[in-house]
Amino acid sequence: MPDRPRLYAPETPPTRITHAVFNTLRGTNAELERFAWLGDDLAIAIWHRQTDEEETAYIRPGHHTLSYYLGGGYRTERNELPGMYGSPGRLCTLPDDHESRWVVRDRLRFLHVYFLPEHFTRRAVQELDREPRELTLADRTYFEDTAIARLCTGLVQMPWDGPDALLRANETVHDTLSHLLRSQSAPRHNVSMKGGVAPVVRRRLAEYIDAHLDRNITLGMLSDAAGLSEYHLARMFRISFGMPPHAWIAARRLDRARQLLKSTALPLQQVADACGYADLSHFSHRFRAAIGVSPRQYRQVISH
Numbered sequence: 001m002p003d004r005p006r007l008y009a010p011e012t013p014p015t016r017i018t019h020a021v022f023n024t025l026r027g028t029n030a031e032l033e034r035f036a037w038l039g040d041d042l043a044i045a046i047w048h049r050q051t052d053e054e055e056t057a058y059i060r061p062g063h064h065t066l067s068y069y070l071g072g073g074y075r076t077e078r079n080e081l082p083g084m085y086g087s088p089g090r091l092c093t094l095p096d097d098h099e100s101r102w103v104v105r106d107r108l109r110f111l112h113v114y115f116l117p118e119h120f121t122r123r124a125v126q127e128l129d130r131e132p133r134e135l136t137l138a139d140r141t142y143f144e145d146t147a148i149a150r151l152c153t154g155l156v157q158m159p160w161d162g163p164d165a166l167l168r169a170n171e172t173v174h175d176t177l178s179h180l181l182r183s184q185s186a187p188r189h190n191v192s193m194k195g196g197v198a199p200v201v202r203r204r205l206a207e208y209i210d211a212h213l214d215r216n217i218t219l220g221m222l223s224d225a226a227g228l229s230e231y232h233l234a235r236m237f238r239i240s241f242g243m244p245p246h247a248w249i250a251a252r253r254l255d256r257a258r259q260l261l262k263s264t265a266l267p268l269q270q271v272a273d274a275c276g277y278a279d280l281s282h283f284s285h286r287f288r289a290a291i292g293v294s295p296r297q298y299r300q301v302i303s304h
Contacts (some may be wrong), residue, residue, distance in 0.1 A: 020058065020062055022112070025047060028054060029054060031048055031049070034046045034160060036166060038169050040119070042113070042119070044111065044155060047109070047110055049104055049107070051105065052105065054103075057099075057100070058094060058098065058102075060097050060099060063096050064093070064095055064120060065092075066115075066148075070110055070111060070156065071107065072086075072107035072108045073088070078103075080100060080101070085142070090142045091140075091144065091149065092140065093137050093139065093180065095139050096136070096137075098139045111155060113176065120135070121136070121242055125206060125242070132242035135185045135188060138184045148180065148183070151172055151176045152176070155173070164301045171302060197226060197233075197240045201226050202240045205237070209222075209248065213274070215276060222237070253277070253286075254275075254291070257272075258298070261299040268280055
């Protein structure tokens with residue numbers, strides 16, 4: 001995954017998520033009410049439109065989009081699904097490689113959440129025991145989901161200004177992506193399943209890493225756990241996990257740190273030790289570089 005922007009520097013988005021969907025809307029009569037970069041290659045926006053009739057097309061945008069209707073939409077339909085109209089509370093999921101054309105009539109107000117495919121697929125290993133290349137976001141139009149709607153409503157109601165507010169919104173979006181993975185994932189078609197490690201080996205490696213995050217995990221240790229040569233493991237790991245071993249381990253250390261900061265009162269030094277950081281300074285530096293705030297600030301914001 002590319003380097004992540006700092007939560008408090010939303011004006012410097014990563015180049016891969018400058019948003020074909022966002023830019024397409026900027027070329028219409030849609031008006032942007034609010035926008036924020038949340039860090040972790042995530043962004044959110046609220047739009048509203050008022051038009052007699054206007055067509056909008058999204059052509060393979062390269063990123064995923066979650067759309068949640070806040071108002072109107074009663075005469076807005078997708079060309080591919082004539083006669084199916086939107087309404088407040090309805091959701092749409094637009095995967096990175098989808099193509100769609102929409103006819104917008106009358107009034108429409110909606111929330112958009114923009115995120116990279118990697119956000120979705122990395123969770124496949126952690127939460128569903130599936131390979132990243134197996135799944136993508138489903139292309140769905142006008143469905144209802146109580147849990148996702150509740151999270152989207154929370155995003156609309158919370159402020160997006162300042163590092164504390166952005167951090168809370170970031171956490172809410174991560175929760176939303178987990179719900180999307182479990183309820184709105186679909187098999188990825190026309191993808192070769194050659195290469196990679198066997199599912200039982202992938203599971204063994206993921207469990208081994210999580211059980212040894214407090215140690216300096218080497219490629220040799222992973223190759224021993226998998227029963228493969230270091231060279232073969234390095235190549236097969238990237239295929240089955242969607243990233244090289246060092247990047248996966250670094251991401252899991254951050255995940256563990258966030259979880260411990262949220263759910264325990266452990267001193268920061270003990271959190272650093274449990275996650276395998278060399279010392280508290282190194283932990284603080286890595287955490288701030290990835291999340292945008294210090295571990296202490298993160299705990300203060302998330303625990304309130």
